[in-house]
Amino acid sequence: MSPELTEAAQRLVDRYPVARSALLPMLHLVQSDQGWVSPEGIGFCAQMLGLTKAEVAAVATFYSMYKREPMGEHLVSVCTNFSCAVRGAKDVYQRLSAKLGVGHNGTTADGKFTLEHAECLGNCEGAPVVTIDYLNYECLTPEQAEELLDRVAAGEIPPPTRGPIPPGVRAVSRRLAGLSAMDAEGGNG
């Protein structure tokens, strides 16, 4: 792990009254560096916080946003809870799964996309909702969802319903650690 990462992790530790509270942000940080929660990343967190690797792994495996295999450049999540399901989420998920040739938590061979079906994403007014790197594309038909991925693959990512252009799941993970300046109005700094 790089000195920069160690320094960033230390900033997370300093943010809390008790060091261990930095573990969830630190796992997001590891994910931003590695593209997944790797064994090395688990060891890194354990060392930073004075925990055993087993203690860190127990936490990392509890939460669905921490991935145990390397993610693609973009994470595509399709909400399939029932308020989205009755508005067509099943077709959206199945079409994207067929298009990408991967199932739940699968990553395309070119490393571009990881696909997942997600539990209620809390955007039911925009059902069915697809997120790319946790940014919303709402009320999509299966055709629109396919076209969206085509454009993302071509590097012409359209703006989401709200927020900045999806910058890739690694950049977003750094934001989830609370460490990047990427802002709500479009900057990805």
Added chain:
Amino acid sequence: MAEPIAVLTQRYELADGHTLDGYVQSNGYAALRTALDMDPLAIQDLVKESGLRGRGGAGFPTGMKWSFVPRDTGKPIYLVVNADEGEPGTFKDREIMERDPHQLLEGMAIAGRALGSHRGFIYLRGEYLFAGMRLEQAIAEATAKGYLGRDILGTGFDFEVTLHYGAGAYICGEETALLDSLEGRRGQPRLRPPFPAVAGLYASPTVVNNVETICNVPHIVERGVEWYRSMGPEKSPGPKLFCVSGEVVRPGNYEWPMGATAREIVEVSCLGMLPGRQLKFWAPGGSSTPLLTAAHYDTPMDFESVAAAGSLLGTCAMMMFSDRTSVVEACLNWTRFYEHESCGKCTPCREGTFWMAQILQRIVDGRGRLEDIQLLDEACDQIFGRSFCALGDGATSPIKSAIQYFREEFVQLIEQRELPAGLREHAGVVAQNSGDDRPSLSGVRA
């Protein structure tokens, strides 16, 4: 007839309502100035007298919750905002944080003042990235201008707010699981007592409040108890956000006084059900609240009235479904959700949700047996009241109520081995969530 109102949502139409300038220009942070001149206990009394009840689902009186916090332990007192909005169908807190994040921060500062707390945390579900961006921007702006941080508005009061992202776990909306998660652990609920008020975050006195609950506080301070109680019934006063989803024309968040009827909210704000579809069943407060039917459409949406109708107000996530939707499929979809989100700590919930999902799956797949209905009903009874926290209880709500109101639909599906033609539109919606490839815990398949 109730009318829609705009209290919590009053800045939703402003282009700059999320910025500090936009907020201050629309009378924002005026309540904080008022509160900083008040005795902290007077703020607490005001909230008590307002009758504000928690908006996260349980409806506990907020002022009373605050009053349980001991102030003389020598330990710091923490305010933790529960922004881990995960109950299916719920999206009210997300929109507040996206459109009016300073409303939450002002409420937190006032609550901090009332509680004698100098440190607040917002535990935000990780998937709410845009809400988090807006919040972080708001925290930075408010701190730079002296509304948060050290020596707030020159009064000597310190209150620091830290935004903390979760990582995808529904159970962390349960307040003690949230605290364990915030401490860097697996999010599993704690045994109570001790209650968080006495021994919460880092074993210190802690108040955990929902986003919408805290957002009520500045309005109570600014406009008073009498005004607040002019909205809604005696025991459930105030403004309320209703998140309506499913088969309505215009899903969304709508603000009404407590006690507006489901019909008023759906017909006026959502323009009714989709064309050609009749209301068949609905959940008043998320999937963890017992389903109601078209016969309950005129139920006033407040804590007492929804309870009298046989359900719970919950988070006011009204999920509306039509005569073209199978209630059995709805149950399977939600049970897969609970199976996935059960934290595994207690046996009735961990095993019960797994087995109920297997049984519902075989019914939907046309492999059901008539005795499965009784089996499901009994499984619910073995989970309800025997689980460590409310997740297990909630998992039984849709199933018990579906059997109560729609037993015939279960029978018909089991006997005919497929959904009736009119209900096939969503057939298979749940298959993608199927956990069939998951190894059985006890070595036996349903």
